[in-house]
Amino acid sequence: MVRKHIKNLRNCSSCGSPSHLTARAPDCPFHVQSDGAVTATRANDRDVRELLRVMAQQGDEEFQQATRNSNVRQNCDFLRMFMPSHEKYTRSRSFHTMVKPAYCEILSNCINNASDRICDILLRTQLFLSDFTLNNPFRTNFGRGTHPI
Incomplete structure (x- = not known):
């Protein structure tokens, strides 16, 4: 995973690695998996999409049923035209x-x-x-x- 903001380069406070900032990152060896259900609709960023795919595989049955929505709405034209890098995801607990x-x-x-x-x-x-x-x-x-x- 590439860090998006290089100007404020810091190391992880848990393991000292420069590839991530905190133990909340999945790359950290001290990472603890979140216990809450995660519901995601879509994401344009490849890294976020991959993370959401991994969460969907690890999630419980309730999360998997929530992601099987057959009536997923498309982004509106405004978001496609004026916000092409818009990401839409929801974390529910x-x-x-x-x-x-x-x-x-x-x-x-x-x-x-x-x-x-x-x-x-x-x-x-x-x-x-x-x-x-x-x-x-x-x-x-x-x-x-x-x-x-």
């Missing part, structure tokens, strides 16, 4: 692997409360807009005459 066990319950309760509040706000907004539209037909006809709905 479960909630319990990202949050410390001591905070899982507290954080999940906060997330659920915030989600419930947002749903309540959306429902009230929809009711308000419906009521306003029905009770004020002359103001909401958007310049299409003065006839009621």
